Amino acid sequence: MTHSPNPKLSPEKYARLKAEAxxxxxxxxxxxxxxxxASGFIGAIFFxxxxxxxxGSMAGLANFALQVGVVSLMIGLFRRESD
Known part of the structure; x- marks a missing residue:
């Protein structure tokens, strides 16, 4: 367990503040x-x-691909942030 340098802070609060820093x-x-x-997912559904x-035309297909790419990017960033 990490000991906080300030005796007024509990070890749990100190650990939370350290993680936030x-x-x-x-x-x-x-x-x-x-x-x-979520916005990209809704857009992908419409396209x-x-x-x-x-x-849909080729522009519609390109827009759909863009929305799928946005959703994939956000999933990747969210997973990286969760690790």
Whole structure:
């Protein structure tokens, strides 16, 4: 167990503050990754439905691929942040 240099801090609080100092805004970054991933997923659904309906063109296929890429990137960043 890590001993805090300040006797007023509990060891648990000291460990939490030390982890936050080593990786600042970790929770915020994970929240942003989730939000952007969800946005990309919703966009991918819409473009996929357009492609299935036959209204999609090469631009629609490119947009669908872009949305899938965004979702993949956000999943990768979220997993890296969770390790």
């Amino acid at each position: 080593q990786a600042p805004y970790k929770g915020l970054r994970k929240f942003i990754y989730l939000g952007l991933g 996929f439905i357009q492609l299935l309906a036959g209204r």
